[in-house]
Amino acid sequence: MNAIEYKNPYDIAAQDASRDERAASFSGAEESAWGDTRQDTIDMRRLGKKQEFNRNFNFLSTLGFVSIYMATWEYVLVSLSVGLINGGFAGLFWMFIVTVVCYATIVASLAEMESMAPTSGGQYHWASEFAPPKYQKWLSYASGWMSTLGWLASVSSSTFIVTTLIEAMIDITQADFGFPNWQYTLIMLAFLLITIFMNTWGAKVLPMLETVSLIGHIAGFVVTFIALWVLCPRNSAEDVFVKVVNNGGWSNVGTSCLISQATVTYCNLGSDSVVHISEEVEDASLVVPRCMWWSYVINVILGILMLIVMLFGIGNLDDALNSTAPYLNLFQNTGSTGMAMALSIILFLLILSGNITALATASRELWAFSRDRGFPFSRWISRMNHKQNIPFNSVYLTSVASGVLCLINLGSTLGFNIIVSLNLLGLLSTYMLSIGCVLLKRIKGEPLPHARWSLGRLGLPVNAFAFFYSGFVLVFSCFPAVVPVTLQTANWAPVVWAGMIALAFVVYAIHGKKHYTAPVTFVKGRREAGTELRST
Numbered sequence: 001m002n003a004i005e006y007k008n009p010y011d012i013a014a015q016d017a018s019r020d021e022r023a024a025s026f027s028g029a030e031e032s033a034w035g036d037t038r039q040d041t042i043d044m045r046r047l048g049k050k051q052e053f054n055r056n057f058n059f060l061s062t063l064g065f066v067s068i069y070m071a072t073w074e075y076v077l078v079s080l081s082v083g084l085i086n087g088g089f090a091g092l093f094w095m096f097i098v099t100v101v102c103y104a105t106i107v108a109s110l111a112e113m114e115s116m117a118p119t120s121g122g123q124y125h126w127a128s129e130f131a132p133p134k135y136q137k138w139l140s141y142a143s144g145w146m147s148t149l150g151w152l153a154s155v156s157s158s159t160f161i162v163t164t165l166i167e168a169m170i171d172i173t174q175a176d177f178g179f180p181n182w183q184y185t186l187i188m189l190a191f192l193l194i195t196i197f198m199n200t201w202g203a204k205v206l207p208m209l210e211t212v213s214l215i216g217h218i219a220g221f222v223v224t225f226i227a228l229w230v231l232c233p234r235n236s237a238e239d240v241f242v243k244v245v246n247n248g249g250w251s252n253v254g255t256s257c258l259i260s261q262a263t264v265t266y267c268n269l270g271s272d273s274v275v276h277i278s279e280e281v282e283d284a285s286l287v288v289p290r291c292m293w294w295s296y297v298i299n300v301i302l303g304i305l306m307l308i309v310m311l312f313g314i315g316n317l318d319d320a321l322n323s324t325a326p327y328l329n330l331f332q333n334t335g336s337t338g339m340a341m342a343l344s345i346i347l348f349l350l351i352l353s354g355n356i357t358a359l360a361t362a363s364r365e366l367w368a369f370s371r372d373r374g375f376p377f378s379r380w381i382s383r384m385n386h387k388q389n390i391p392f393n394s395v396y397l398t399s400v401a402s403g404v405l406c407l408i409n410l411g412s413t414l415g416f417n418i419i420v421s422l423n424l425l426g427l428l429s430t431y432m433l434s435i436g437c438v439l440l441k442r443i444k445g446e447p448l449p450h451a452r453w454s455l456g457r458l459g460l461p462v463n464a465f466a467f468f469y470s471g472f473v474l475v476f477s478c479f480p481a482v483v484p485v486t487l488q489t490a491n492w493a494p495v496v497w498a499g500m501i502a503l504a505f506v507v508y509a510i511h512g513k514k515h516y517t518a519p520v521t522f523v524k525g526r527r528e529a530g531t532e533l534r535s536t
Contacts, residue, residue: 037283040118044279046449047119048522049371054389057281061207062288064214066274067295069357072303073221074350075267077310077327078161083263084320085481086256088245089235089311092264095257096307099264100300103473105466107271107296108455109435111289114275115453118284120368121519122275123147123430128520130437130448137518138508139437143430144369145504150426151362154270155195155402156188157423158355160409163187165348168325172332172340181410188406191352195359196399203390206360213353220346221302225309227343231334232313240311247321249483262477266424267303271296272431273357276364289453359398367394373515376507421493422500424477429497432470439463 036044036055044051057065083092113126124147128140163184170177179187198206246256271292278284315333320326327347331340370381383393441448442460455462478494508516 039283039285043118043285046523047117047125047519049119049279051279052384052386052391053280055280055282055284056389057207057210057277059287059291060214061210062274062277062281063291063295064210064212064217065277065357065360066271066291067299068210068213068217068350068354069273069361070268070270070295070299071217071351071354072267072299073224073306074217074347074354076303076306077224077330077347078165078351080263080267080307080310083260084247084317084326086246086248086250086260087253088243088247088317089240090242091244091253091257092260093241093307093311094244095260096264096304099261100268100303102465102469103265103268104296104300105462106431106435106470107292109438109463109466110272110275110431111292111453112451112455112459113434113438114272114278114292115285115289115451116449117523118278118281118288119519120276120279120364121372122272122278122365122368123434124369124374125519126434127430127437128518129523130434130441132437132440136520137513137516138505139433140518140520141374141508141512141516142501142504143433144372144374145500145507146426146433147365147430148362148369149500150423150430151276151358151365152398152401152405153421153423153426155192155355155358155362155398156405158351158358159188159191159195159402159406162191162348162352162355164325165344165351168328169341169344169348171325171328172337172344185406185409188409189403191355192399192403192406194352195355196395198356199359199363199395200388200390200392203388206356209353209356213350213357216350216353218302220350221306224343224346225305227334227339228309228313228330231336231339232309232330233315233333234312235315239317240308245317248481258476259479259481261473262424262479265428265473265477268296268300269424269427272427273361276361276368280364286452289451293453359395359402362402363391363395363398366398367391370394372517372519374512376511378515418492418496421477421491422497425474425493425497426500428470428474428477432467432474435463435467435470439467 036051040055041051080092080096083095086092087095110123113130114122117125117129119125121144124140124144127143128136131139163179166187167177167179167184198209244253244257246253248256248259250256250259274281274288274291274295278288281287310327310330313333314320314326314330320329323329328340328344331343334340334343366375367382367384369375370378372378375381381393381397382391384391438448439460442463478491480489480491482489
C-alpha cells in the first residue's frame with residue numbers, strides 16, 4: 001500500500017478522488033441529521049468546519065433572502081432620489097446604468113469565491129484562504145472586523161429607513177410632520193425588537209417568510225410601477241435622459257455624476273448577505289452563488305424600470321431636491337391620498353422584511369468570526385442552541401450593538417448618519433481585500449479550489465476589474481455630496497472608518513494575535529489529511 005502524493009492541493013482529479021472516497025463513507029443518517037447534501041458534507045470537511053445549523057433554506061427561500069435584502073427597486077425610491085443633487089435626472093439615470101454594469105463584476109467575483117468556499121465567514125475566510133501566507137492572518141482579521149462593522153451599520157441604517165417611512169406616511173395627511181429625535185430613536189428600537197423576535201423564537205418560519213417576501217418583492221413592484229406610470233404626470237424624455245445638471249458645486253459635471261455612484265451602489269449592495277447563511281442552505285456551493293447572481297440580475301432590472309418611472313413622475317427637479325422625502329412627492333403626484341398611503345405601506349412592509357434579513361446576516365457573520373476566536377468572549381458569542389437551531393448570543397449581541405448605534409441619533413442626526421454611511425465603506429473594503437487575494441493567485445498562476453459556479457477563463461479580467469472598481473467607488477464614497485464643505489455637509493465616515501481599522505489592529509495586537517485562528521489553518525489541516533489517499 002503506497003500513499004498517492006500530489007503537490008497541488010486543489011488538483012481537480014485528486015480532489016474528485018478524495019470526494020468519492022470520503023462520500024462513500026458517509027451514512028444516510030449523517031446527511032439527513034442536518035439536512036445537508038453529500039456535497040455540503042464534503043465542503044464542510046474540506047473547510048475544516050463542524051456542521052452546526054440545520055440546512056433549512058432551499059433555492060427559493062435563499063433567493064428570497066438575498067433579494068429582499070437588496071430590495072433595489074425599493075431603495076431606488078427611498079434613497080436614490082437623494083442622488084439627484086449630483087447629475088439631476090439624466091446624470092443619475094446614466095450613472096445607474098454604468099454602475100450596475102461595473103458592479104456586476106464584484107457580484108460575480110464574490111459568487112465564485114462562495115462556490116469555492118461556502119462558509120458563513122464569507123470575506124474574512126476568503127482573505128484567509130487565498131491571501132499570501134505571510135499576510136493571511138492579519139488580512140483576514142481586518143476583513144472580519146470591517147465586515148462586522150458594515151453589517152452592524154446595515155441593521156441600524158435599515159431600521160432608520162423604516163422609521164422614516166412611518167414619518168412619511170403621517171406626513172401624507174399631516175404636512176410638515178416630524179418626529180423629535182427621542183421619538184425617532186424609540187421607534188427604531190421598537191422595530192429592532194421585532195427583528196430580534198423573528199430571528200430567535202420566530203426563526204423556524206424564517207425560510208417561509210423569505211419565500212413570501214420574494215413574492216411580495218415582485219408583486220409590490222408590479223403594483224407600484226403600474227400605479228405610478230398610469231397616474232403620475234410625466235417629465236419630458238429630454239429631462240430624464242439628456243439634461244445633466246450639477247447642483248453639488250463641483251467644478252465639472254463629470255465629477256458631480258461620479259459622486260452619485262455611492263448612492264447607486266448603496267441601492268445595489270448586499271448580494272453577499274446570503275453568504276453568511278451558507279451553512280443553512282442545501283447544496284450551498286451551487287445554490288448560494290446562483291442566488292447571488294440571479295437576485296442581482298432581477299433586482300437590477302426592476303431597479304432600472306422603477307428608476308425610469310420615478311424620474312418621469314417625480315415632478316420638478318427643484319421641488320424634489322427641496323423635499324425631505326422626494327419619493328413622497330412621487331407618490332402624491334398620483335393625485336390620490338389613498339394611493340400615496342397604499343404605496344407607502346407596500347414600501348414599508350417590504351423594507352421591514354429586509355430588516356429581518358439584515359439582522360440574520362449580521363448575527364451569522366458575528367457568530368462565524370467568533371467561532372474562529374476573532375473577538376474577546378468569542379466562546380460565549382459563538383455558543384449555539386442546537387435545539388432551536390439559533391446562535392442566540394450572537395443575535396442578541398448584534399441587536400444590542402445595533403441598538404447602541406441607534407442611540408447615537410438621540411444626540412446627533414449627523415453622528416448617526418456617519419455611522420450609517422460606514423455600511424458602504426466597511427463592505428466595499430472587504431470586497432476589495434478578498435477579490436484582491438484571488439486576483440493575486442490567478443496572476444501568479446497558483447491553484448484555486450474547484451468552483452461549481454465558475455468564471456472560467458473570464459476569472460482574471462473579471463477579478464481585476466472588480467478589484468480596481470471597488471477601490472474606485474471606495475474613494476468616491478469618501479467625498480462629500482456638496483462643496484464648499486461645512487461641518488454639517490462634511491463626509492466624516494472615512495475618519496470613523498480609519499479609526500475602526502486602527503482599533504481592529506489594536507485589538508489584534510492585544511487579543512487576536514494570540515487567540516484568533518485564521519480559517520486557513522483548518523483548511524490546510526484537512527488538505528494535508530486528504531493527500532494521504534491510499535491505493536493498492
